[in-house]
Amino acid sequence: MRQSYAKSRNLKRFLSVAIGKRRNSSEINEMEISHLRPGWRCFSYEEILKATDGFHKDNLVGWGGYAEVYRGVAEDGEAIAVKRLTRASSDEQREKDFLTELGAVGHVRHPNVSALLGCCVDGGLHLVFEFYSRGSVSSNLHDANSPPIAWKLRFDIAVGTARGLHYLHKQRRRRIIHRDIKASNILPTESFEPQISDFGLARWLPSEWTHRAVAPIEGTFGCLAPEYFTHGIVDEKTDVFAFGVFLLEIVTGRKPVDGCHRNLLCWARSYLNDGIIETLVDPRLGEEYDMGQLKRLIFAASLCTRPTATLRPSMTEVIRC
Numbered sequence: 001m002r003q004s005y006a007k008s009r010n011l012k013r014f015l016s017v018a019i020g021k022r023r024n025s026s027e028i029n030e031m032e033i034s035h036l037r038p039g040w041r042c043f044s045y046e047e048i049l050k051a052t053d054g055f056h057k058d059n060l061v062g063w064g065g066y067a068e069v070y071r072g073v074a075e076d077g078e079a080i081a082v083k084r085l086t087r088a089s090s091d092e093q094r095e096k097d098f099l100t101e102l103g104a105v106g107h108v109r110h111p112n113v114s115a116l117l118g119c120c121v122d123g124g125l126h127l128v129f130e131f132y133s134r135g136s137v138s139s140n141l142h143d144a145n146s147p148p149i150a151w152k153l154r155f156d157i158a159v160g161t162a163r164g165l166h167y168l169h170k171q172r173r174r175r176i177i178h179r180d181i182k183a184s185n186i187l188p189t190e191s192f193e194p195q196i197s198d199f200g201l202a203r204w205l206p207s208e209w210t211h212r213a214v215a216p217i218e219g220t221f222g223c224l225a226p227e228y229f230t231h232g233i234v235d236e237k238t239d240v241f242a243f244g245v246f247l248l249e250i251v252t253g254r255k256p257v258d259g260c261h262r263n264l265l266c267w268a269r270s271y272l273n274d275g276i277i278e279t280l281v282d283p284r285l286g287e288e289y290d291m292g293q294l295k296r297l298i299f300a301a302s303l304c305t306r307p308t309a310t311l312r313p314s315m316t317e318v319i320r321c
């Protein structure tokens with residue numbers, strides 16, 4: 001039997017958050033109205049079934065802890081990615097995370113944030129995104145069979161991701177903390193414009209709150225800020241820390257935690273402290289990098305990964321580095 005979520009309590013709660021509470025028109029200026037207007041639509045189950053060829057296994061392009069992502073072609077010919085909650089993880093918490101993702105991405109519009117095209121709540125929970133055919137920054141960086149990503153692209157990916165994060169933290173009425181910034185959640189477009197994706201763990205941060213405490217502690221080992229890892233404290237600096245690790249990953253071509261459980265930040269720390277930055281560069285790049293840009297990325301990475309959250313820069317300061 002097809003499950004319908006249209007009447008679920010979660011969905012009703014989500015819709016009031018995603019579309020925004022009704023306010024007097026005098027309270028909303030024109031800029032805000034265009035901001036509130038959702039840029040996405042509801043897809044029918046039949047539409048996404050047709051687009052993905054019935055969720056054919058050949059169209060499966062990725063999966064994570066609780067979702068599968070399928071490539072598809074919409075009726076207008078646009079390439080789409082359909083993310084669906086896997087049946088095995090259809091418990092209430094996962095459903096909430098999924099709706100959280102819809103609530104967060106449904107509100108954002110930025111050249112460096114993954115663009116939501118719509119959702120479908122029939123036959124399960126589905127989010128529909130623009131399709132990015134280049135895989136993730138992680139798959140591009142670590143695929144031994146592909147040529148190494150050129151330095152200029154790495155630098156542009158770092159800058160674009162910083163801009164996207166700055167937008168989420170600083171340019172919105174309600175701050176969004178992503179909580180899972182990492183190379184596998186940054187998807188380059190055809191022209192290598194990085195897109196921050198996967199808002200399943202994202203949290204709103206009301207302006208009157210300095211931080212929030214969350215449980216359980218979720219995210220990716222090797223990218224977790226110490227105060228989050230030990231006390232569950234989440235604020236912008238949680239993402240800033242993970243962004244610092246992401247910068248190190250881009251520069252070094254090493255994973256945050258490798259197959260031998262070696263931690264990238266621990267390994268890099270002594271080189272950062274001693275200022276021996278050439279040693280950090282991905283050996284596959286040889287001499288093919290720009291020293292000025294390397295210094296900027298390493299400087300930003302060392303500030304962002306400071307153990308004390310208050311000593312880390314904001315994303316406004318990072319993009320000025």
Ligand SMILES: Nc1ncnc2c1ncn2[C@@H]1O[C@H](COP(=O)(O)OP(=O)(O)OP(=O)(O)O)[C@@H](O)[C@H]1O
Nearest residue numbers: 062063064065066067069081129130131132198200
């Ligand atoms: N818009 C997209 N276009 C192309 N591929 C995508 C898109 N969105 C996601 N993917 C692919 O699917 C994978 C899993 O997606 P995503 O990270 O959103 O799932 P998840 O279940 O939330 O993962 P996680 O366990 O990391 O939280 C990504 O790493 C990426 O390879």
